[in-house]
Structure formats: C-alpha cells, structure tokens
Amino acid sequence: MSDATPILHMLAPQKHMSPFDVNMAADAGFKVIVPYVNVDLAEVTGLIQDAIFSRPPNYGPRTGFFMGGKDAILALDMMEAARKAMVPPFECSTFADPAGSFTTAAAMVACVERVLKLKFGRSWKGTRVAVFGATGVVGFASSIIAALEGADVRLVAHRGVDRVVKSAAVSKERFGVDLEAVSGETPERRRDIVADAEVVFAAAAAGVQVVSADDMKAARRLLVVADVNAVPPPGVEGMELFMDGAPLPGCDALGVGPLAIGDIKYKCESGLFRQMIESDGPVAFDFRHAYAMARKLTGLA
Ligand SMILES: NC(=O)c1ccc[n+]([C@@H]2O[C@H](COP(=O)([O-])OP(=O)(O)OC[C@H]3O[C@@H](n4cnc5c(N)ncnc54)[C@H](OP(=O)(O)O)[C@@H]3O)[C@@H](O)[C@H]2O)c1
Numbered sequence: 001m002s003d004a005t006p007i008l009h010m011l012a013p014q015k016h017m018s019p020f021d022v023n024m025a026a027d028a029g030f031k032v033i034v035p036y037v038n039v040d041l042a043e044v045t046g047l048i049q050d051a052i053f054s055r056p057p058n059y060g061p062r063t064g065f066f067m068g069g070k071d072a073i074l075a076l077d078m079m080e081a082a083r084k085a086m087v088p089p090f091e092c093s094t095f096a097d098p099a100g101s102f103t104t105a106a107a108m109v110a111c112v113e114r115v116l117k118l119k120f121g122r123s124w125k126g127t128r129v130a131v132f133g134a135t136g137v138v139g140f141a142s143s144i145i146a147a148l149e150g151a152d153v154r155l156v157a158h159r160g161v162d163r164v165v166k167s168a169a170v171s172k173e174r175f176g177v178d179l180e181a182v183s184g185e186t187p188e189r190r191r192d193i194v195a196d197a198e199v200v201f202a203a204a205a206a207g208v209q210v211v212s213a214d215d216m217k218a219a220r221r222l223l224v225v226a227d228v229n230a231v232p233p234p235g236v237e238g239m240e241l242f243m244d245g246a247p248l249p250g251c252d253a254l255g256v257g258p259l260a261i262g263d264i265k266y267k268c269e270s271g272l273f274r275q276m277i278e279s280d281g282p283v284a285f286d287f288r289h290a291y292a293m294a295r296k297l298t299g300l301a
Helices: 019-028 041-052 057-062 071-085 098-120 137-148 163-173 187-196 213-215 258-278 287-297
Strands: 008-013 033-038 065-067 093-096 128-132 150-156 178-184 200-203 225-227 244-247 252-257
Touching: 008 019, 019 033, 019 258, 041 065, 041 071, 041 244, 057 065, 065 071, 071 093, 071 098, 071 163, 071 252, 093 258, 098 137, 098 200, 098 225, 098 244, 098 252, 098 258, 098 287, 128 137, 137 150, 137 163, 137 200, 137 287, 150 163, 150 187, 163 178, 178 187, 187 213, 252 258, 258 287
Parallel strands: 008 033, 008 065, 065 093, 128 150, 128 200, 150 178, 200 225, 225 252
Antiparallel strands: 244 252
C-alpha cells in the first residue's frame, strides 16, 4: 500500500455536499477532503484528469472521488464518466452513494434478508416486495437490489403512477430488471398492495407514515416489514427504532426498524471508505458493492 496522503474529492450536483458524508469520510481516514458543489456531469472528466495526472500512478488508489447528490442514475453516470476519463496507469478510486441511498438500501435489503433466512428459511427468490417511497433514491436503489436478487418487486406510487412507470422503465433499461408500477393513491389500494406483499420496504420521506396497523392486520402473507424513517411518526405504525426481526404489534409480520438498518448502513459506508483507502489498486463502488458489504456485515456472506 502506498504511503501517499489519502485525498477525497467529493462531487455534488446540488449546492451542498452532505455533511454526513464528509464526516463519514474523515472518520474512515481520509486526510484531505475537498467538496465540489453544483457539479455538472460534463465536468467530471476534467476533474478526474486534473486529479490523476498530479500524482504518480502508485498514488492513484490513495486519490478518491465520491459521487453524492440526490439522483441515483446521475451518480452512476458520474461514475461511468469517471471510469472513461481515466488514462491507465493514471487512475483513481470512485464511490457513489447519493444521499446515502446506496448504503441505506443495501443495509435494508440485507437486514430483511437475514430475517427472511433466519425466521422463515426464505431467500429473495420469488419473494413479493412492495416498495413505498419508490420514487425516492433509497426506494429506487432498494428496488433494484432486491430485484437483482430475484425478488418480485412492485413500486408503489403515492401520487401519479406515471413517475413509477418511468422508474420501472429506467430500471429495465439500465439493470435488466422487471419492476411492476402500481398505484397506491387511495387507502384501499394501499391496503390491497400490503395484503398481496410478503415484504414491505417503507422508504418514504422522513416523518411520513405510509403503512398503518390496519393495513398490516389484513395482510395474511406478510412476513417482514422494513422502515428506514427515523423521524416520528414511524413510516410503519408500531415500528420501533431498533426492531430487528421482532413481531410488529397487532399482526403476524416481523419488523426491521430504521436504527437497526442505520447501524449496518453506517458500517457499510464507513467500510467502503476504508476499503478505498486501503486498496492496493483503484476501486469503483456502487450499490452492488454496498450490498456485498452489507451482507458481510449482517453475517449473510
Ligand atoms: N435509516 C437510515 O439509515 C436512513 C439513511 C438515509 C435515509 N433514510 C430515510 O430514508 C427515507 C427516504 O430517503 P430518500 O433520500 O430516498 O428521500 P426522497 O428521495 O426525498 O424520497 C422520498 C420518497 O417519499 C415519497 N413521499 C413523500 N411524501 C409522501 C407521502 N405523503 N406519502 C407517500 N410517499 C411520500 C416521495 O415521493 P415523491 O417523489 O412523490 O415526492 C419519495 O418517493 C427518508 O425517510 C430518510 O430519512 C434513512
């Protein structure tokens, strides 16, 4: 491993780089951290090439780029632009985690997978999943990860099914997965969706309750319900912050709460930053690597 100072260039397409991610990078060991804001996709090539040619090739793995923002596809496009900008042997490492969504989604999928395995002897193959907050970055990334593992995923629209139809089309084109877009705009529709699901991912905005106790009471097939929202009220009625496979009150399903997920998410993001610093060669991490790390952290791999 090179003894070069670990430097992280953090790119955000919007006007702030997330303080959360800056702190995570510093605590993982990056010594120099530089945020860049309002970054256009077209500017990534120039930034990467400016960085890689300033250090000898063996310092490349100690030069990192982080892609933040609030848009999963844009962050992946920035990763691709970075990859194409490299001029071997002048290379650097990259990591995309827009709004913490890749590591959060990876943690949620792995935490639920552990409960499915330990309590029901099940895997993701053929498991029916309903995703609330599907147009958000966490909902989107968790849908893709679960679908790539063989789950049968429904994206629930809370206003206008067209936007989730668009997400499903993008997912098919980019990742080859078939996601079903469904309307969840009325309480009756939401109840039917929960009744038909074996797993629910509640990934809606902070402080928004999307699944009620009554919805779950009527759901006979429901095995596990996960909620990433830590801001009261919970995204799922009756969910407790640290639940990790405990029964949800008033129904047969088991709950996975936001701080059980948050614990794995934190270790996952920190672990990927540390891998960037410690690697002998350049690495490129996205939601797939986050999921592999989350599976290790949950004892699944
Ligand atoms: N536990 C953890 O470690 C952790 C880490 C990161 C984030 N989080 C949490 O994860 C959640 C999602 O974050 P995100 O960054 O993906 O958020 P986001 O991009 O803002 O997405 C929020 C989603 O919620 C939907 N939504 C908004 N209001 C709603 C309502 N009244 N009913 C139903 N759905 C509604 C949005 O739909 P529209 O597109 O229609 O607005 C969107 O699909 C948040 O609660 C956040 O706090 C948790």
